[in-house]
Amino acid sequence: MLAKYIARNENTASRIIDGQAVIMTLTDxxxxxxxxxxxxxxxxxxxxxxxxxxxxxxxxxxxxxxxDEIRSDCEIFFKDLYSKGMVVILDExxxxxx
Amino acid sequence: MKDIISYVQEKxxxxxxxxxxxxxxxxxCLHCCVGKGRKTASxxxxxxEAGFELGLMHIQRVFEELAxxxxxxxxxxxxxxxxRDDLLEIISRARELDFAVKIFTNGTLVxxxxxxxxxxxxxxxxxxxxxxxDAKIHxxxxxxxxxxxxxxxxxxxxxxxxxxxxxKCPIMKQNLAEYRKxxxxxxxxxxxxxxxxxxxxxxxGNRDPLNYRISQExxxxxxADPIFQTKRKSYRERExxxxxxxxxxxxxxxxxxxxxxxxxxxxxxxxxxxxxxxxPIFCGNVLEHDFQWIWYHSPQMLRIRNLRMKDxxxxxxxxxxxxxxxxxxxxxxxxxxxxxxxxxxxxxxQAKEGxxxxxxxxxxxxxxxxxxx
Ligand code: SF4
Ligand code: SF4
Numbered sequence: 001m002l003a004k005y006i007a008r009n010e011n012t013a014s015r016i017i018d019g020q021a022v023i024m025t026l027t028d029x030x031x032x033x034x035x036x037x038x039x040x041x042x043x044x045x046x047x048x049x050x051x052x053x054x055x056x057x058x059x060x061x062x063x064x065x066x067x068d069e070i071r072s073d074c075e076i077f078f079k080d081l082y083s084k085g086m087v088v089i090l091d092e093x094x095x096x097x098x
Numbered sequence: 099m100k101d102i103i104s105y106v107q108e109k110x111x112x113x114x115x116x117x118x119x120x121x122x123x124x125x126x127c128l129h130c131c132v133g134k135g136r137k138t139a140s141x142x143x144x145x146x147e148a149g150f151e152l153g154l155m156h157i158q159r160v161f162e163e164l165a166x167x168x169x170x171x172x173x174x175x176x177x178x179x180x181x182r183d184d185l186l187e188i189i190s191r192a193r194e195l196d197f198a199v200k201i202f203t204n205g206t207l208v209x210x211x212x213x214x215x216x217x218x219x220x221x222x223x224x225x226x227x228x229x230x231x232d233a234k235i236h237x238x239x240x241x242x243x244x245x246x247x248x249x250x251x252x253x254x255x256x257x258x259x260x261x262x263x264x265x266k267c268p269i270m271k272q273n274l275a276e277y278r279k280x281x282x283x284x285x286x287x288x289x290x291x292x293x294x295x296x297x298x299x300x301x302x303g304n305r306d307p308l309n310y311r312i313s314q315e316x317x318x319x320x321x322a323d324p325i326f327q328t329k330r331k332s333y334r335e336r337e338x339x340x341x342x343x344x345x346x347x348x349x350x351x352x353x354x355x356x357x358x359x360x361x362x363x364x365x366x367x368x369x370x371x372x373x374x375x376x377x378p379i380f381c382g383n384v385l386e387h388d389f390q391w392i393w394y395h396s397p398q399m400l401r402i403r404n405l406r407m408k409d410x411x412x413x414x415x416x417x418x419x420x421x422x423x424x425x426x427x428x429x430x431x432x433x434x435x436x437x438x439x440x441x442x443x444x445x446x447x448q449a450k451e452g453x454x455x456x457x458x459x460x461x462x463x464x465x466x467x468x469x470x471x
Contacts, residue, residue, distance in 0.1 A: 022102055033102050
């Protein structure tokens with residue numbers, strides 16, 4: 001599963017405000033906010049990286065946290081984003097280069 | 099991050115911006131609140147028949163500036179916004195910049211093509227005005243025969259394409275007997291609904307629409323209707339209050355007048371910026387200054403932003419103040435004083451409380467002194 005690509009769902013609109021993602025899910029008019037790490041992951045959800053690649057980037061960027069903790073937190077976070085309809089999981093890399 | 103609304107209010111981030119893209123309309127609704135406005139702005143783009151309108155190039159620039167300062171929620175309205183030939187291009191640009199976009203329309207120009215495009219562009223919600231459950235009353239109010247049928251076709255296309263629709267029905271003398279039927283119609287169409295007895299003066303101060311406001315007795319009856327009881331969480335919550343048509347969230351500090359100029363803003367078809375769609379105080383034009391400068395530095399914007407509830411001196415002794423959903427924009431437009439009692443809010447709270455003496459007493463004591471001109 002972690003080898004699959006992850007992208008923001010088209011049914012969202014988002015803005016990074018002072019380093020933190022504010023996301024509107026357009027299907028239920030709900031505003032969500034993410035913390036700093038969540039916001040960084042959100043930025044990386046472009047369909048160009050697999051979940052595994054994103055976990056590795058976060059592990060490199062947050063070296064003061066334990067890698068295994070980061071991994072399990074990221075996995076929970078991906079599931080949460082998916083269950084709220086905020087991301088889609090793709091077998092192939094998305095078109096485009098962002 | 100703490101609660102997002104408290105945060106954007108504290109940081110003065112214009113999270114939600116309402117843009118009227120045109121004053122042109124194909125209907126002539128009795129109660130229409132869109133006035134003539136400025137005939138021309140600074141004149142850098144083409145002048146259309148019905149007056150100056152920001153062109154696509156300027157709108158694109160404004161969108162970029164808005165995105166930079168943290169705006170996320172856009173409402174695009176008019177006039178009739180579908181009269182803009184470039185509307186779909188405008189929405190595409192907004193979506194490319196990852197805005198959530200709502201459209202306010204009369205629905206008459208929505209066909210399959212537009213509905214499909216709205217679905218493809220993931221429009222958050224399309225608000226369609228409907229004044230009756232059949233053509234008779236609706237067409238009387240719009241002044242255009244056949245408009246009800248067209249609006250209904252528009253709603254059906256939108257629903258067929260899976261676009262979220264909210265049917266909006268102002269309640270006025272002409273359609274008081276209809277709104278319940280509109281409610282049933284909206285439910286049968288799978289649409290959300292909103293009813294509003296707060297008919298307002300035009301944004302240019304023209305008072306004609308007030309002739310259509312329902313009586314206080316009728317308002318009391320409307321407020322007692324269970325369909326409002328389920329929608330409105332409480333009278334104090336501004337989110338659902340009839341007075342505030344602009345703010346979407348109730349979590350605004352009790353100290354400030356309202357959300358206007360704190361996290362919401364308005365841009366007219368000519369590019370004029372006001373703190374709110376309902377507060378027509380000119381703060382600058384996007385052809386003369388960038389949005390950021392107007393939002394953070396315009397003296398008029400700062401003046402509105404710095405006002406506090408304690409400045410609403412004549413209301414401070416009012417026993418209804420804790421329950422009053424006073425809109426400073428309506429107080430300004432209708433009564434000439436941003437900081438004075440609002441006859442619209444008095445009318446509403448009086449109906450709510452059933453105190454018929456109250457309005458007369460307030461009007462007798464009211465010293466109207468406009469503070470912002
Ligand atoms: S001016 Fe009126 S409509 Fe606008 S935010 Fe304030 S209360 Fe709401
Ligand atoms: S607007 Fe009217 S009801 Fe509201 S606080 Fe002022 S005087 Fe009282």
